[in-house]
Amino acid sequence: MDDVTDGKTMLPAAAWRDRPGLDRLAAALGAAAGEARYVGGAVRDTLLGLDVADIDIATRHAPAEVIARLKAAGIKAVPTGIEHGTITAVSSGTVVEVTTLRRDVSTDGRRATVAFTDDWREDAARRDFTMNALYADPLTGELFDWFGGLDDLAAGRVRFIGDPYQRIAEDHLRILRFFRFHARFGDAIDAEGLAACTDRANDLMALSRERIAAELLRLLVAANAVPVVALMIERGILRPVLPEITDAAGLAALAAREAAEGLAPDAIRRLAALIAPDAAEGVGARLKLSNADRKRLRAAHDGPGDEGPRALAYRAGPAIATDRLLLAGESVAALTGWTPPRLPIGGGEIVARGVAKGPEVARLLRAVEDEWIARGFPDAAETIAIADQLLSSHSSR
Structure with missing residues (x-):
């Protein structure tokens, strides 16, 4: 999981460490003098052999000094969270969060008032878990661990x-x-x-x-x-904030279905599996989910319908159709690689065939659409034939 050189535990080589601009950033922050180190998820995930997305650097320099050093090196500095000591650095296109070492002055369970420090251990002590308090020298890769994070990581222990x-x-x-x-x-x-x-x-x-x-x-x-x-x-x-979640059986069944279908886990779908249909609106509102996600929650338990998976996807949209099928224990294989098509004709074609503009056009167009769906979404020529057939029946009344 990690390397040992001259008795020191080292961060393994990883592709992210060669991203453009990182060396320049490390030099600007004084890494050679021990004034900047990688920290957190990038270190943890590298030790686990996982891909790294975000890079964080902790530094002894105060925020104003960080900005001055970055500007002097021609590196873009964005004060995204400067009150908490965080500057977003953009170096040759590589984005890194640079945060001054901190200690908590006061906390209330929701937010913290911090003071800046130059003590690495003090900064590590305010973090949550031991596996997130691992630091690495950007130049040598030497690891720093004050609280047994390496052992916990090796043991799969969140402490x-x-x-x-x-x-x-x-x-x-x-x-x-x-x-x-x-x-x-x-x-x-x-x-x-x-x-x-x-x-x-x-x-x-x-x-x-x-x-x-x-x-x-x-x-x-x-x-x-x-x-x-x-x-x-x-x-x-979860009882204090989501009392509606009382059983994980639905989640287990959904997870098994997702795996069987080769689908990635979906958070909203999985949340829907944990709550009863009549709780969807309340849970979505309480969690302040987007309108689209609330719609999915409300619709997730509506069943597979009786027209087939593709018809469901056309009418409800692929995301809702996938939710409904999986939660009903149905396959979504018919939707793999398939995009719902557009109805090849519009109201203009109905009017062009002698139907006066008005509600009757919309009614006939819906009838054409229903037949088009029932026949498996045929091409424009067959859709026009469907329209002509329906119009012929309409005019013979």
């Missing part, structure tokens, strides 16, 4: 840094993050962390529903989401 209750008191969202990280990386669950999350589950009520939704939806698509959600239900973790 809070220090006292779990204190970490949760600082940010209540860490309850959900504990389970999400366990669903993604965990093997044997950390008993102390589980006990603290169980005891403090009511703290979730203090969080914004947007934060809860974002974390929950990410959890639902993790590799081991099914057993972890079942554990959360057993422990009453």
Whole structure:
């Protein structure tokens, strides 16, 4: 998982470490003098052999100094979260979040007031889990681990840094993050962390529903989401904010169907599998989901319909059709690689055949569309023939 050189544990080589502009950024931030280090997910995921998307660098320099150094090096600096010490650096197209080392001054479970520091261990101590508090020298790859994160990563153990209750008191969202990280990386669950999350589950009520939704939806698509959600239900973790979720059986059935069909997990579909149809509107509103996602939740349990998968996809849209079919235990093979076509004719063709403009045109066009769907979406020539046949029946009345 990691390399050892001269007794030092080293970050393995990885493609992301060769992204353009990273060397220039590291030099600008004083990496050679030990003033900047990679931290967090990029380090963790590299050690696990996973692809890295986002890169974070921690630095001893104050935010104003970071901006000055980046500008002097010709690197774009965007003060995206400067009150918390975060500058977004864009170096030769590579985007990196650069954050000054911090310590918490005060926390209330939802937000923190921070002060800047130059102490690496102090910065690590305010992070959530040991596996997220690993730092690496950008030049040598040497790893720095103050809280046993390497051992926890090797063991598949998601463990809070220090006292779990204190970490949760600082940010209540860490309850959900504990389970999400366990669903993604965990093997044997950390008993102390589980006990603290169980005891403090009511703290979730203090969080914004947007934060809860974002974390929950990410959890639902993790590799081991099914057993972890079942554990959360057993422990009453979701009860304070989502009492509608009481059984993971529907999620388990859906996950099995997704796997059988070769489909990637879908968070909204999986959320729908966890709630009863009559709860969809309330849950969607409470979590402040988008209108499109709320529509999917409401429709997910409407069944497969009686016209076939492609007709359903044409009428309801591919996403809703896929939801409805999978939650009904039906196959979506007919939709693979298929895009719903457009009806080849419009109202103009009906009017051109002698029907006066008005409601009758719309009625006849719907009849043509119904027959076109029933025949499997034929081409324009056959669709015109369908229209002529229906118009002939209409005019003979």
